[in-house]
Amino acid sequence: MNITKKQIDDLNLELTLQIAAEDYAEIERKKLAERRRTAEFKGFRKGMVPASLIKRVYGEQALADAVNEVISDALDKYISDNSLKLLGEPLGSENQPEIVWEDGNDFTFVFDAALSPEVKVEVEASDEIVKYSVTTSAKEKASMTESMKKYYENAKEGEPRKTDEEIDKEVAERLQENHRREAEWRLDRDIRNFYVAKSGIVLPEAFLKRWLFAANQGKFSKEDIEKDFAGFAEDFKWQMVRGTLLKQFGFEITREDLENEAKEYVRYQYAMYGLSEVPEDMLGEAVGNIMGDRKQIEQLAERVEDRKVLDKIKETATFKTKKISSEKFREL
Numbered sequence: 001m002n003i004t005k006k007q008i009d010d011l012n013l014e015l016t017l018q019i020a021a022e023d024y025a026e027i028e029r030k031k032l033a034e035r036r037r038t039a040e041f042k043g044f045r046k047g048m049v050p051a052s053l054i055k056r057v058y059g060e061q062a063l064a065d066a067v068n069e070v071i072s073d074a075l076d077k078y079i080s081d082n083s084l085k086l087l088g089e090p091l092g093s094e095n096q097p098e099i100v101w102e103d104g105n106d107f108t109f110v111f112d113a114a115l116s117p118e119v120k121v122e123v124e125a126s127d128e129i130v131k132y133s134v135t136t137s138a139k140e141k142a143s144m145t146e147s148m149k150k151y152y153e154n155a156k157e158g159e160p161r162k163t164d165e166e167i168d169k170e171v172a173e174r175l176q177e178n179h180r181r182e183a184e185w186r187l188d189r190d191i192r193n194f195y196v197a198k199s200g201i202v203l204p205e206a207f208l209k210r211w212l213f214a215a216n217q218g219k220f221s222k223e224d225i226e227k228d229f230a231g232f233a234e235d236f237k238w239q240m241v242r243g244t245l246l247k248q249f250g251f252e253i254t255r256e257d258l259e260n261e262a263k264e265y266v267r268y269q270y271a272m273y274g275l276s277e278v279p280e281d282m283l284g285e286a287v288g289n290i291m292g293d294r295k296q297i298e299q300l301a302e303r304v305e306d307r308k309v310l311d312k313i314k315e316t317a318t319f320k321t322k323k324i325s326s327e328k329f330r331e332l
Contacts, residue, residue, distance in 0.1 A: 001070070003078045011115045011204040015078070015090060019070055019107045028066035028103070032058065063103055071109060085116040087204065088211035114204035114211075119244040121199040123316045129194050131187055131319040134179035134329045136172070144171045179326060186332070188306075191313055195245075196237045203233055242309050251308045253301050261300045261307075262287045 001023045006014040036054045037047050044050075055062075075090060090111035097108055148171060152162050162170070212225050212232070225232075266286040270278045290296045324332075 114207040
């Protein structure tokens with residue numbers, strides 16, 4: 001077994017594996033022996049099928065399985081021994097020579113791989129980011145006021161009604177809260193973009209597009225990946241920046257963090273259906289279901305990581321408040 005590395009550029013490399021017959025022979029023998037123990041052929045007792053017949057029927061599959069096992073183990077060991085920080089997994093190269101699958105042959109396999117770029121970024125007080133303070137326009141206020149007056153005028157008997165003064169107050173409070181949330185969402189997005197730009201991360205885009213296509217096993221076409229790649233790349237860069245800052249800040253994600261985030265998520269979901277106070281037994285059951293789902297735990301962890309890092313940035317960087325009308329804000 002021999003592995004050689006060819007550095008194509010700063011991030012892309014090519015790994016060539018040369019596998020000799022003795023590297024896979026014993027694994028192949030064991031796989032054929034296992035087949036012989038379990039195979040059922042008419043005219044033969046179980047476990048007594050001639051080895052020659054087993055090899056004729058299952059030999060090609062056993063050879064392929066054995067070679068692939070050698071490849072997998074060899075790549076894993078090489079990557080670990082050489083401390084290679086890869087993006088995704090190695091992919092079969094377009095430079096792969098033709099393979100003749102015959103027992104006893106030596107084989108050469110070529111793989112493309114990409115290194116994860118080093119992320120160098122720090123949060124400093126000198127980092128300046130605009131923080132928007134959104135003001136309500138007369139047009140926006142008039143529109144909501146008109147809608148709410150119609151709502152209360154058409155209220156059925158027994159339903160609450162409000163005076164013009166009370167409606168004006170409710171409109172002002174709703175718009176203020178809406179604008180606060182919109183400005184906070186925009187600030188979080190601008191913080192991510194600022195530090196992604198500051199990091200200057202360059203991705204091996206061609207490799208990543210190939211890897212996304214292979215990893216998703218037909219869920220997305222190459223055209224889909226090409227169309228959405230810019231958004232994916234920015235999200236991916238932020239994940240790398242966020243991971244680096246988590247380590248710098250010394251943050252760890254605990255089970256308590258995840259459970260608290262799950263509770264907030266459940267409360268939000270119930271609030272969407274008008275239930276502001278969730279009974280503890282319902283809350284506990286819903287959180288338990290979420291914590292038993294690996295995929296949902298991963299999503300919770302991302303939200304917790306985002307919140308911890310963004311909150312720390314907001315304590316450290318400099319934010320210049322800029323007043324802007326709601327109309328202008330939505331044009332940004």
